[in-house]
Amino acid sequence: MDVETIELFKKTHLPKKGWIQGCFNCKNPTSKLKHITTIKNNNTNYEFYCHICKHCKDTFKKDEILHYNFIKDCKIYIYDKYYYEINY
Numbered sequence: 001m002d003v004e005t006i007e008l009f010k011k012t013h014l015p016k017k018g019w020i021q022g023c024f025n026c027k028n029p030t031s032k033l034k035h036i037t038t039i040k041n042n043n044t045n046y047e048f049y050c051h052i053c054k055h056c057k058d059t060f061k062k063d064e065i066l067h068y069n070f071i072k073d074c075k076i077y078i079y080d081k082y083y084y085e086i087n088y
């Protein structure tokens with residue numbers, strides 16, 4: 001089984017290949033990643049991670065509903081953008 005890691009982030013002026021990217025929630029530069037979901041096809045596991053800054057992480061820790069909605073939005077984004085690519 002192969003594993004492919006896909007990182008989600010907001011577009012910023014930062015270099016595309018760098019390990020610091022815009023937080024997926026607020027665009028602040030961050031290297032912190034949070035696992036969102038895994039999608040499998042026949043021979044590959046696609047692991048999806050979001051760049052989330054410390055500030056947003058703290059906010060989500062305090063507000064479960066906000067956190068829940070964020071994860072939901074991430075998943076919708078991932079399925080919209082990648083599901084067909086992965087499965088067909």
Ligand SMILES: [Zn+2]
Pocket residue numbers: 023024025026027028052053054055056057
């Ligand atoms: Zn943030």
